[in-house]
Amino acid sequence: MADKLSLVLKTDDICGNTCNPDGSESIFAIAHKISKTVLLGKIISSRGYGVSFIMPILEKLWGFVGRLKVISKGFNLFLFVFEKEAELNRVITHAPWFLANAHLVVKRWPPTMTWEQIDFSKSCIWVHVIGLPLPQLNKENATRIGDAFAGFLDYEISKVDVLNTSPVMKIKVEFWVDKPLLTGFNNIISEEHQPWVRFSMST
Known part of the structure; x- marks a missing residue:
């Protein structure tokens, strides 16, 4: 008894044929x-x-x-x-x-x-990245942070004004549903200065 078979994929259908020869x-x-x-x-x-x-x-x-x-x-x-x-x-x-x-x-x-x-091993969620200085609020860093999960999808940055001393970047990431979500990371600004950046999950 065969344990593997290579089956035919009807590429004509996939390319857009909508009807069989009989019109159905x-x-x-x-x-x-x-x-x-x-x-x-x-x-x-x-x-x-x-x-x-x-x-x-x-x-x-x-x-x-x-x-x-x-x-x-x-x-x-x-x-x-x-x-x-x-x-x-x-x-x-x-x-x-x-x-x-x-x-x-x-x-x-x-x-x-x-x-x-269908693969249900990954899903997505919005993550608030709390504690980044203004110069680090950009897409490149959003992508790096997102890739620390299971993948980067999108990002937003809160409106910055003189009263907003802690602007927040929000990133949409994929994550593995069977693994604990990351809670943050140490931001390596220098060897002596590596402050903790916190993640807050949201819908």
Whole structure:
């Protein structure tokens, strides 16, 4: 019995064919259509959550009361079906999400993958970087700090004025969900001066 197989990938479908020879929609076209309105989500917790518990919370959190369909696919694993692609995009854009003190990781469903193949080992979060001097508030340093997690995604800097003695840089980072989040780092300004820069997590 074979333990490995090399299967054919229909590149014609992936390149954009939407119909079979008989005029019906191709499998890839159907999968592509589904992927625009379906997200996969996993709640990172040892406690089990059911659809009846999370649906009313997410409807209010996401603002889709009566328009969201939630399907359980296993322990703390769910499909979220939206009415419109724009609603899905809004949920992805404003991640991370938390409910009942648990982190909800949401991922797009690529048409070329099954939902079992989706990687939930990483998620994203906004981190406030507290204690950097003004000259170090820049994208290059935001990227360096973000890469100390699992990867840099985006950054923002608080408005600076004469009364703002502690301006804050906020970075969006990927992080490993099974590892403790970093709490800060020693900022090596000189051999004698290495102040502690603190991280504060936020949604």
